[in-house]
Amino acid sequence: MTLVDQNPAPSAAPEPASSRRPAITGNPWLPTPGGVWLVTGIELRRRRPTAKGWIFYGLLLAIILGLGILLAVVSGGEKTSMPMELVLVLVLGAGMLIAPSLAATSINGDSSEGVLAPLQMTRLTAGDLALGKLLASWLIAVVVLLTMTPFLVYAFTRSGWHWDELLIVIGVILLVVLTSTAIGLAWSAIAARAVASVSLAHLTTGALLLGTLLAFVFTQPLVSETVTDQSRYVDYESLTDEQRTAYENWDWSEVDPSTLPCMTDQNPYEYGVAHTERTAWLLLSNPVVLIGESSPIISYDTWEEDGRAAPGLFAEMHRWVSDSRIGPSEADLAGEQWDECAMLVAEYNGDAYNGGNGDWEAEQEANSVYPRAPWIGLGVQGILLLGSLWIVVARLRVPYVKLRQGSRVA
Amino acid sequence: MTATEPEVMTAAVSARGVARSFGSVHAVADATLEVRPGTVTALIGPNGCGKTTLMLMLAGLLRPDAGEIRVAGADPRHDSAAVRAAIGWMPDQLGSWDNLTCLQTLTLMGRGYRLHKDEARERGTGLLSMVHLGEFADRPTRVLSRGQKQRLSLARALMNDPQVLLLDEPANGLDPRSRIELRTLVRDLAADGKAVLVSSHVLAELDEMVDDAIFMSKGRTLGDEAAAKVADAKRRYRVSTLDDAALRSVLKNGGVPFDDEDSGVVIRVGNEEEAFQALAWLMSHGVKVHRFGPAGSALEQTYMSMEEERR
Numbered sequence: 001m002t003l004v005d006q007n008p009a010p011s012a013a014p015e016p017a018s019s020r021r022p023a024i025t026g027n028p029w030l031p032t033p034g035g036v037w038l039v040t041g042i043e044l045r046r047r048r049p050t051a052k053g054w055i056f057y058g059l060l061l062a063i064i065l066g067l068g069i070l071l072a073v074v075s076g077g078e079k080t081s082m083p084m085e086l087v088l089v090l091v092l093g094a095g096m097l098i099a100p101s102l103a104a105t106s107i108n109g110d111s112s113e114g115v116l117a118p119l120q121m122t123r124l125t126a127g128d129l130a131l132g133k134l135l136a137s138w139l140i141a142v143v144v145l146l147t148m149t150p151f152l153v154y155a156f157t158r159s160g161w162h163w164d165e166l167l168i169v170i171g172v173i174l175l176v177v178l179t180s181t182a183i184g185l186a187w188s189a190i191a192a193r194a195v196a197s198v199s200l201a202h203l204t205t206g207a208l209l210l211g212t213l214l215a216f217v218f219t220q221p222l223v224s225e226t227v228t229d230q231s232r233y234v235d236y237e238s239l240t241d242e243q244r245t246a247y248e249n250w251d252w253s254e255v256d257p258s259t260l261p262c263m264t265d266q267n268p269y270e271y272g273v274a275h276t277e278r279t280a281w282l283l284l285s286n287p288v289v290l291i292g293e294s295s296p297i298i299s300y301d302t303w304e305e306d307g308r309a310a311p312g313l314f315a316e317m318h319r320w321v322s323d324s325r326i327g328p329s330e331a332d333l334a335g336e337q338w339d340e341c342a343m344l345v346a347e348y349n350g351d352a353y354n355g356g357n358g359d360w361e362a363e364q365e366a367n368s369v370y371p372r373a374p375w376i377g378l379g380v381q382g383i384l385l386l387g388s389l390w391i392v393v394a395r396l397r398v399p400y401v402k403l404r405q406g407s408r409v410a
Numbered sequence: 411m412t413a414t415e416p417e418v419m420t421a422a423v424s425a426r427g428v429a430r431s432f433g434s435v436h437a438v439a440d441a442t443l444e445v446r447p448g449t450v451t452a453l454i455g456p457n458g459c460g461k462t463t464l465m466l467m468l469a470g471l472l473r474p475d476a477g478e479i480r481v482a483g484a485d486p487r488h489d490s491a492a493v494r495a496a497i498g499w500m501p502d503q504l505g506s507w508d509n510l511t512c513l514q515t516l517t518l519m520g521r522g523y524r525l526h527k528d529e530a531r532e533r534g535t536g537l538l539s540m541v542h543l544g545e546f547a548d549r550p551t552r553v554l555s556r557g558q559k560q561r562l563s564l565a566r567a568l569m570n571d572p573q574v575l576l577l578d579e580p581a582n583g584l585d586p587r588s589r590i591e592l593r594t595l596v597r598d599l600a601a602d603g604k605a606v607l608v609s610s611h612v613l614a615e616l617d618e619m620v621d622d623a624i625f626m627s628k629g630r631t632l633g634d635e636a637a638a639k640v641a642d643a644k645r646r647y648r649v650s651t652l653d654d655a656a657l658r659s660v661l662k663n664g665g666v667p668f669d670d671e672d673s674g675v676v677i678r679v680g681n682e683e684e685a686f687q688a689l690a691w692l693m694s695h696g697v698k699v700h701r702f703g704p705a706g707s708a709l710e711q712t713y714m715s716m717e718e719e720r721r
Contacts, residue, residue, distance in 0.1 A: 025484075025489050025491070025492055026488070026489060026491060027488065027489070027490045027491060028491055034524075035522075038518070038521050038522060041518075042507070042518050045507075045509075045510055045514070045518075046507050046508075046509060046510060048509065050509075113505045114501060114503035114504060114505020115505040115506065115507055116505075117471060117499075117501060118499070118501065118505070118519065118566060119519075119522060120471060120494075121469065121470075121494050121497070121499050122494070122519065122523050122570070123491065123494075123495065123522060123523055123524050124522045398470060398471045398472075398490060398494075399467070399470055399471055399472050399473035399486055399487065399490050400471060400472050400473060401473050403432065403472075
């Protein structure tokens with residue numbers, strides 16, 4: 001044993017414990033740039049793909065490139081937002097599947113492998129470990145985005161979007177993925193078993209994606225008000241023979257339609273109209289809606305003059321969300337007021353009859369250019385991100401006050 | 411150790427009345443111990459008696475429910491960072507980053523201790539050759555055998571040149587040669603002024619390694635009572651003769667107290683000088699002694715007598 005010869009450093013290198021560096025006091029937990037970077041580096045090195053992994057990655061890249069080329073060849077020359085929407089949804093979907101899965105095993109997995117506690121024994125703080133692990137998993141989702149780049153560039157050239165609009169949407173997508181990753185990490189800090197934390201992470205993502213939509217649909221009866229149709233018809237029974245002949249033959253040369261007797265519908269039709277403006281925030285907290293609300297507004301009316309592609313999936317989503325945000329119009333709440341007599345008179349005079357309903361096309365156009373509302377979605381994402389990180393840091397702080405149920409320190 | 415001169419007389423690790431329970435399970439009920447700098451102290455007890463939990467609390471990873479702990483003068487409850495900086499902890503659970511090399515593992519650990527990259531690398535290389543893993547420096551840790559991982563874990567615990575070493579079952583899975591090397595290494599570290607607390611089941615090993623022993627049973631450290639037992643066990647000499655009946659009558663006639671055990675007759679001697687005199691006296695009385703020596707590991711005897719009491 002030549003321990004004593006090799007162990008101390010007779011050279012200039014200062015020893016950490018014996019040298020008189022300023023003593024560390026307290027129980028620090030805040031992240032430090034160096035610590036976060038180190039943990040991120042460790043995590044990425046540990047996840048370095050094997051040969052099989054690289055082959056798989058290469059295949060994926062080839063498929064994406066092939067798909068991009070195929071799309072370029074098959075589709076015509078006109079602008080279209082479809083490839084753009086497809087690639088953005090793919091990036092979001094892949095990111096929301098991959099990154100949380102990785103994060104959801106990274107604390108309880110490390111703990112059961114026995115590699116977490118040795119790191120906690122070093123000068124790394126709980127914040128370093130939390131942010132480092134978050135970043136490492138998130139960066140893998142960023143790699144997926146980079147893999148998509150060739151496709152994205154092609155899609156962008158066809159989309160009629162502007163650079164800044166693309167950057168904003170990508171930024172929001174990466175934020176959504178970051179939040180999902182943080183949620184996965186939080187579950188990993190809470191649950192003892194990896195199986196549990198991975199399922200819980202995906203369930204949370206599912207709740208955000210589908211749960212908000214279901215909640216929006218199922219709360220509609222709660223915010224509905226009853227609307228009654230009040231239609232007027234020609235009173236067929238009280239028509240004179242002359243009027244009846246004219247009415248049946250649609251011949252108004254002898255009879256003035258304004259003289260026909262009219263009656264109100266005796267069994268008015270009743271139905272509910274939902275005040276969706278009260279529950280639209282449920283929709284706005286949905287991550288996919290958030291992406292739609294962050295993408296450019298495409299006017300249903302003037303998209304061609306604006307140099308845009310025809311309204312696609314995102315524009316349609318924005319229109320629908322705007323419709324819900326605006327809620328029912330006065331006319332919607334008044335019920336359908338179809339008036340046969342008025343229609344006959346209008347027709348007789350050569351006027352257009354608008355049966356008491358709003359102009360559907362005008363409404364669609366108005367909805368399509370209704371201002372975007374990403375703030376609720378961004379707020380939800382921000383709260384979930386910070387809340388999850390808070391849980392992770394609290395759970396990683398040593399000395400442990402409480403341990404995960406069914407786990408031991410390691 | 412010059413900088414800590416005023417503290418030399420005080421213990422590097424001290425714990426008083428420490429307790430910790432998990433739910434309704436009292437893992438550690440009442441633990442009191444001291445480890446002085448430059449000494450090796452053994453923590454001995456049956457499986458599940460709370461050794462690991464106690465070590466975790468000393469390491470500043472687990473908060474005690476009650477009691478006082480001081481490590482290098484700091485309280486892990488409030489200054490856990492200072493405690494952890496002063497400690498090298500070798501956990502009972504063997505964990506390593508599978509696809510990182512041994513040297514990478516140590517370098518990254520060192521950087522966790524805020525060492526410069528080159529410094530960490532240099533120190534890691536030195537420690538790897540110290541634990542005889544030099545040839546594995548650039549191999550991934552997944553190729554290591556259990557014993558080799560154990561040695562890597564020890565090197566990892568030494569990365570921050572700690573004042574206090576907590577070794578939880580360090581001899582587990584080591585081959586005989588590695589055990590002897592571990593013993594030498596631990597003695598060397600203590601000679602360097604480090605305070606070492608080591609838990610192990612291989613009691614015969616500990617006998618030659620430790621200065622002091624703390625016995626633990628059902629979450630309690632056994633203080634003076636166990637120490638007295640160890641002291642007594644150290645005095646026990648077994649006498650093997652060709653004719654035990656003759657030996658017994660000689661001892662009876664001479665008024666020498668002895669234990670008549672299954673394995674033979676045991677007498678008590680104070681020290682080696684006394685042992686020599688006892689042997690000479692037996693020979694002078696014509697006892698046909700063919701074997702005369704300490705009655706096995708003192709720690710093992712104490713441990714076994716404790717176990718018997720428990721039944």
